[in-house]
Amino acid sequence: MKKTSRNRMAAPVSASFALLLALSACSSSGVNQGGGTNNSGSSESASTSTEDGRQIVGLGDDNKAGKPRPRSERETRGNQNQVKSDGSWTEKTLSGQEKITVNADGTWVNKIDGREFTLHADGSWESTEKYSGSKTVIHVNPDGSWNLQEQRKENEEPSNKAEVRADGTWEMEDFGVKYVGKADGTITKKDPKADEEKTISRGELPRVPSTHIASLYKEDGALETSVPQDGVIPLKPRTALPLGVSAKKAVPGTDEYRRDLAELEGTLLTDENKAGKPRPRPEREVNPQAKVNPDGSWSWKKNEDTELTVATDGTWVQREKAVGQKTTTLYADGSWEEKETKSDGEEATTHVNPDGTWRTTDGSRKEELHADGTWRSESSGGFVTYSDVNGKVYMEGSSGKPFEITNETYTTVRTPRVPSPRVGDGLGIGGGGVLPLTPRKPLYPGQQAVS
Secondary structure, three states, X not given: OOOOOOOOOOOOOOHHHHHHHHHHHHHOOOOOOOOOOOOOOOOOOOOOOOOOOOEEOOOOOOOOOXXXXXXXXXXXXXXXXXXXXXXXXXXXOOXXXXXXXXXXXXXXXXXXXXXXXXXXXXXXXXXXXXXXXXXXXXXXXXXXXXXXXXXXXXXXXXXXXXXXXXXXXXXEEEOOEEEEEOOOOOEEEEEOOOOEEEEEOHHHOXXXXXXXXXXXXXXXXXXXXXXXXXXXXXXXXXXXXXXXXXXXXXXXXXXXXXHXXXXXXXXOOOOOOOOOXXXXXXXXXXXXXXXXXXXXXXXXXXXXXXXXXXXXXXXXXXXXXXXXXXXXXXXXXXXXXXXXXXXXXXXXXXXXXXXXXXXXXXXXXXXXXXXXXXXXXXXXXXXEEEEXXXXXXXXXXXXXXXXXXXXXXOOOOOOOOOOOOOHHXXXXXXXXXXXXXXXXXXXXXXXXXXX
């Protein structure tokens, strides 16, 4: 599959897509993103702005080389990291092989266990994974357009392919069956073996085996590794375009830019997160244990451990006993709540609002994220940690006087994991049953709420 030269997912359709979406969170407002040197398939104007100051949304100074990178202030421990005077640094394995190489401009390469991730100076990046003869390659261009090829066996044609373009169109091939998406959200399934071509819903798209992307960053934008003292902070990978989302340009700092960025990062409330429009009804075979009603509502029960009820508007309630007593509820306005009574009697509650802000209580521990991207955490020992709008982090000790923490990756909040109905990986059961709504994505530290 050729690499596209077009421009920078909402809901992914496969595990590989999901990983791309996870990485997309690393390129958010208030957090860094990636850069690089390979221009293969990238747009010539990707790193340039227009005369009116408009720039590619999601491609900033934290995603591409060009401006001096900040350096770590944290104290270096151990001797596995080697830092040069220009701020470039390497981390080696115990056997002496280079694992991480970070250049002075913030570009980097990470190699681990057959996986390799390279971030280039123009903001593009590439991930390669080889495992037991299989190979998966993902290439993301500076504008966020991307392509994926997955080989199950060496020297065989790719069993899975995907290409997402800057204009919002995309194609995916899964074992000979092709899926074509238009910018208006229409999806067509073309099966040459069955001589079939028809329009389908997003929930009927296939899922492919998971791959691991060896990025230096976690989904929430925090570093996976420690940066040695005086070493440059690596650039962050830019967000890959969601399916059906086109690459856009806007003036940084404007409402237009913030809204486009939220759409890119999947933090914008959509019709997939809240009730209001008729829900699609996939045609897949009904689980024999499920009961589907004429209005599309349905319920499913697995022994006495899990019970899922989906209403005709796509809202749902799931009760689980295997993990204590847990109830997850998705509401019509796009908010959701998870309540759990643990074996020791402690109660934990997570509530995510329609705008993506959230609050979690777990016994005496309290965590919350606000609309301006700031957060606050209160530990069980009474220690309080919080951030300000500039991304600085402070801690209040026993004296009650706050002091600044100089660790550039430090955060004590644990962003809630997005729940999913246990049946069909959150994609519904089909057979006339409505597709469940997708819980909206909680904001990460530094991300701002956009209405």
